[in-house]
Amino acid sequence: MAGRIKPITAVAIIFFLASAVLPLFVASWATLFALILAKGIVVLGIVLLLQAGQVSFGHAMFFATGAYTAAFWGKYIGGGDILIFVALGGITSTVFGLIVGLFVVRYREIFFGMLNLAFSMVLWSLLEKMFHYTNGADGIRVARPGLFGFSFTPETFQYVILYVSLLVAIAAFYGVQRYLDSPLGHMLRAMKSNETRLEYLGMSARRVLLIGYVISAFLGGIGGTLVSIIQQIATPEFGFWTKSGEFVFIAILGGGAHAFGAFAGAAMFECVRFYAAAHLADSWQLILGVVLIVIILYAPNGLIGLRQRYGQSRRGGH
Amino acid sequence: MNSTLAILAVLDGISYAALVFLVSVGLSLIFGVLRVVNVAHGSLYAFGAYLAATFSLVIAQVSPWLTYPALLVASIVIGVVCGGFIERFLLRPLYGRDDVLQLLITFAAFMIMDNLQRLIWGVQPIFAAEPLKLLPNISVFGVNYTSYQVILLPGVAVATLFGLRYFLRKTLAGAVILAVTEDREASTAIGIDAQRVYSITFIIGASLAALGGALASPTTSLVPGMGADMIVLSFAVAATAGLGQIEGTALTALMIGLTRAFVIYLQPEFEVLVPYLLMVLVLLVRPFGLFGAVQVRKI
Amino acid sequence: MLCCLKAALAAVIAIATLTDAALAQTKPQEIKIGITTFLSGPASVFGVPAKAAAEMIAEDLNKKGGIGGVPVKLSFIDEGAGGEALVSNYRRMVQDEKVDATFASISSGSCNQLVPVAEDLKVMNFMWDCGAASILETKKYRYNFRTQANGTPEMLAVLVYLLKTKPDFKTIAVVNQDYAWGRESWEIFSTALKAMKPDVQVVAELFPKFGAPDYSTEVSRLLALRPDVVLTTSWGGDLDTLVRQAGQRGLLQQSTFVLGIGESSIQRLGKDLPEGLIVGARGDHWFLHPEKKNDPAFKAFAEAFKAKTGAWPIYPVYHMAQAFTALQTVYDKAIKANGGNWPTREQVVDATSGTEFATGFGRPITLRPEDNQGLEAQLVGVTKSFPGYDFKLLDNMMIFDPKVITNPAGVRSVEWLKTLKPEFVKMDVPTFKQ
Structure with missing residues (x-):
């Protein structure tokens, strides 16, 4: 491994380079790529939990936490800076993730998914109903923040947020890779195959999962903050169950086996939705649904898996 | 709140609970046997409602009383056609694979059905109130209720509850379903076709969702997106009860229906929050649900 | 890093501006x-x-x-x-x-x-x-214009119609969808009502979830409360469901219903919509517009x-x-x-x-230069059966002058509504039969 770049890492590097360069030629791609990167960060969190064999159907709650952190700052304090927003979004979602995590890591599989869903639906109904604080279903506008005290024109800003998202995405991608390769990450993976053995080794499975869960909540929050800045709005929809479903969808689409799957999936998902909504406004959901079915039935390891399968067959594997 | 209002709230709660029960029990049944959380359940509910409305708008011109059988026929058609399709072509290839994939493929089915519904029935609200109008109103403390909502719906729900109990506990087909649920390998060994049991259960569950939709169709406008709300509500009910618990689902639906009605009378702002808050509280204390037992499957 | 970024950005912007300039004028x-x-x-x-x-x-x-x-x-x-x-x-x-x-x-x-x-x-x-009035009230835009009215004149017209045709009501309840329009329209309506007729008592404020499939409980509660007037600014499937469930159980007959933007539902509701409901149209919009129908x-x-x-x-x-x-x-x-x-x-x-x-x-519309807000007349009427139509038509229609019922530029809607006096209702408005 050392001294040689794995093909998947090469693909990841090409992807990040492409998202840095391509939008310079097509202006509207700046926002598209920024969204892909920001959502990819959230999905990284899902991929992380997938390593432990757990699926959260309520992860949108952290996404919404991050987004509303930025929104509340704008509404009650005013002004703001991208870095402050991202940092605060990360902090609030980490704290929230820790609180929820203490409850949910006691459960596995469907019960884990269900309890996450339950928590996220409570948050969603609160955001929707606390009209006087949250503006209800319409959400709160997020005014364009500055960066390092500079403020930007709209044309410049879309690139600023793109490159901020890119840097955060690269950091998150690298960080998650390192985490998964670390002893803690191996323990997380061990949970999927044999949790009991983990306990025999003297590790607390709950603690291992809790660490993974909090990191994943942190990533969800950061991604949510970025999306709210890109969209300039935070709405309760950010925390609805369909949003959580979408994140899991993207993770499976990209492939849960590798951190890069998060970005591959997000790119595919956003592009299909973007172009389908533009050209086939009546049937974009249908198209996404069919894409998902095809992936699940014929390429269960996602887009990443496709490449690996191709690579294996070329090397004369099975 | 005086006793008059309390009685009104109870009536409202019961009629709401009846509909919620019908949809949730199908979800619960499917999970109990197939171990699949069917996200497309809400879409089956919506399709049932739309097809029932289509049928009853046509048949009402012959005789309005024929709309009742039309509701039933519509739900069976949806259960067999859509339910059968989802089970045969989407779920069957995935049995034995990751739970997540099974769940996600029903999510894909949900997206597709949501879209198809718009393409088939359009976006304008559809309303077919014939069955509701045929039955007289009844007056309780000077407040009018439709007997469709306070008598017929709860009646169907109770009949479904006891029908399912009887079917599972007293008939051979029911015994076979229970056997497969308890131990798939052993039952396959003694010659039970587990694949077929899965199909039949899924179709029954799907028909129940469609029946819920069909029965709701006379009381509500059918609009795009009606399925997405129903799925999470019925999921909350089924999970609070304990997935796979039929009687438990009935009691939980009643509990949520009544709480919701009282909340609307007393603190309407908290209406949406009720089922989810209840779900969190129950799952925190009893992750297997109010009526679920650890590791023991019971349907 | 940052300086490279800035240089790159400057280049991009320069290219973008150049192409824009080159395209102009042809x-x-x-x-x-x-x-x-x-x-x-x-x-x-x-x-x-x-x-x-x-x-x-x-x-x-x-x-x-x-x-x-x-x-x-x-x-x-x-x-x-x-x-x-x-x-x-x-x-x-x-x-x-x-x-x-x-x-x-x-x-x-x-x-x-x-x-x-x-x-x-x-x-x-x-x-x-x-329709949200606030969008143009909080900031002056150069590129954004509203080619129609906003919630303030739309709701005020409906309220004045109600006060003119049914001046003696004592109690009112509201059932609106729980989102900005539902909340905002009630804020406009209730603020103006409080200013012009302070003795009216609000007996229930219900905001069911947007897209709620069932209003049975809300209907029961209103049947028990017996308010003189029930206002709803709901629309689409929500309004259809509410009107039908209320109609089936006699609530439409018991209270005077005001459908703030009901014009869009009249045809769909058909025979289920009884006579005597007050209906607004978000402008002077009606396919049998009394001043235009022979055009x-x-x-x-x-x-x-x-x-x-x-x-x-x-x-x-x-x-x-x-x-x-x-x-x-x-x-x-x-x-x-x-x-x-x-x-x-x-x-x-x-x-x-x-x-x-x-x-x-409809009547001509002016885009007010101070805030780019459109000034659009408002038509309000009451439902009535007419031969030849399988749905209700509007009768006793009033068409309101936008200059009278729109808040002046620079004054926020709610502040302006608070200053209205009971005499405001006495304005002259032409009435048209169907």
């Missing part, structure tokens, strides 16, 4: 219009008819030679696809397709998202249907629309027509001001401020 092949409308979700009850209207109007316009001799070309975005897809598609439409103007949007939520984007991208945008162009439009879609036009159809007429008017004005030459985008925007335009389907 007479284009076509005028591209980007329209956001609901093609999915509950609000598609407005969006789909409006889209049909846009296609019909554009076709007709192009047959007549287009705008200033240039044909128009439409592209649509679905507001129902969610905020992310909406904003990114809007940007794509403006930046890649280079549309000349946009009509956005139906929902105030979408307007709130897109208005700042339009301002950022310097593209002329007509808010063709969204051949008005009749021809309504009949062509009915032939195309199977239903008579509803208010979003007329709102769409307003956006088109406004666009045509300002282009003509800008061409004239530019000595007959094709105007630049900025010249068109300059020409828009303060424009008056008339679709011929």
Whole structure:
């Protein structure tokens, strides 16, 4: 491994380079790529939990936490800076993730998914109903923040947020890779195959999962903050169950086996939705649904898996 | 709140609970046997409602009383056609694979059905109130209720509850379903076709969702997106009860229906929050649900 | 790193500005219009008819030679696809397709998202249907105009109609959808009511979830409370469900119902809508408009629309027509001001401020120069059966002068409504029989 770049890492590097360069030629791609990167960060969190064999159907709650952190700052304090927003979004979602995590890591599989869903639906109904604080279903506008005290024109800003998202995405991608390769990450993976053995080794499975869960909540929050800045709005929809479903969808689409799957999936998902909504406004959901079915039935390891399968067959594997 | 209002709230709660029960029990049944959380359940509910409305708008011109059988026929058609399709072509290839994939493929089915519904029935609200109008109103403390909502719906729900109990506990087909649920390998060994049991259960569950939709169709406008709300509500009910618990689902639906009605009378702002808050509280204390037992499957 | 970034950005911006400048002034092949409308979700009850209207109007316009001799070309975005897809598609439409103007949007939520984007991208945008008054009250925009009224005159007209026709009511209840329009319309209505008739008691404020399938419990509660008046500003499937459930159980007969924007539901509700309900129309929109119904162009439009879609036009159809007429008017004005030459985008925007335009389907509309808010007359009527129609028509219609019932520019709606006096109701308003 050392001294040689794995093909998947090469693909990841090409992807990040492409998202840095391509939008310079097509202006509207700046926002598209920024969204892909920001959502990819959230999905990284899902991929992380997938390593432990757990699926959260309520992860949108952290996404919404991050987004509303930025929104509340704008509404009650005013002004703001991208870095402050991202940092605060990360902090609030980490704290929230820790609180929820203490409850949910006691459960596995469907019960884990269900309890996450339950928590996220409570948050969603609160955001929707606390009209006087949250503006209800319409959400709160997020005014364009500055960066390092500079403020930007709209044309410049879309690139600023793109490159901020890119840097955060690269950091998150690298960080998650390192985490998964670390002893803690191996323990997380061990949970999927044999949790009991983990306990025999003297590790607390709950603690291992809790660490993974909090990191994943942190990533969800950061991604949510970025999306709210890109969209300039935070709405309760950010925390609805369909949003959580979408994140899991993207993770499976990209492939849960590798951190890069998060970005591959997000790119595919956003592009299909973007172009389908533009050209086939009546049937974009249908198209996404069919894409998902095809992936699940014929390429269960996602887009990443496709490449690996191709690579294996070329090397004369099975 | 005086006793008059309390009685009104109870009536409202019961009629709401009846509909919620019908949809949730199908979800619960499917999970109990197939171990699949069917996200497309809400879409089956919506399709049932739309097809029932289509049928009853046509048949009402012959005789309005024929709309009742039309509701039933519509739900069976949806259960067999859509339910059968989802089970045969989407779920069957995935049995034995990751739970997540099974769940996600029903999510894909949900997206597709949501879209198809718009393409088939359009976006304008559809309303077919014939069955509701045929039955007289009844007056309780000077407040009018439709007997469709306070008598017929709860009646169907109770009949479904006891029908399912009887079917599972007293008939051979029911015994076979229970056997497969308890131990798939052993039952396959003694010659039970587990694949077929899965199909039949899924179709029954799907028909129940469609029946819920069909029965709701006379009381509500059918609009795009009606399925997405129903799925999470019925999921909350089924999970609070304990997935796979039929009687438990009935009691939980009643509990949520009544709480919701009282909340609307007393603190309407908290209406949406009720089922989810209840779900969190129950799952925190009893992750297997109010009526679920650890590791023991019971349907 | 940061300095490289800045250099790169500067280069990009320079290229972008250059191409923009090079494109200006030549007479284009076509005028591209980007329209956001609901093609999915509950609000598609407005969006789909409006889209049909846009296609019909554009076709007709192009047959007549287009705008200033240039044909128009439409592209649509679905507001129902969610905020992310909406904003990114809007940007794509403006930046890649280079549309000349946009009509956005139906929902105030979408307007709130897109208005700042339009301002950022310097593209002329007509808010063709969204009603939240606050959007134009909080900030002065250059590129955004509202080619129709907003919630304040719309609700005030309905309230004045109620006070004129049923002056003695004592109690009122409200059942509105739980989102901005439902909340905001009640705030407007109740503030004005408190100012003009302080003795009225509000007995229930119900805000069921947007898209709620069942109002049985709300109906029971209202039946027990017996309010004199029930207000609802709901629309689409929600309003249909509420009216039908209330009608079935006798609530419509027990209380006077006020349907704030009920004009769009009348045809669908058919026989289920009884007589005697007060109905607003978000403007002077009615397919049998008392001042226009004998006008051949008005009749021809309504009949062509009915032939195309199977239903008579509803208010979003007329709102769409307003956006088109406004666009045509300002282009003509800008061409004239530019000595007959094709105007630049900025010249068109300059020409828009303060424009008056008339679709011929209702009274003329003025875009107030101070805040770009459209001044649009309001029609309110009461339901009544007439032979030849299988749904109710409006009778005893009043058409309100927008200058009287719209808050002055620079004064926020709620502040202005608080200053209204009981005498305000005594204004002179013409009444029309069907």
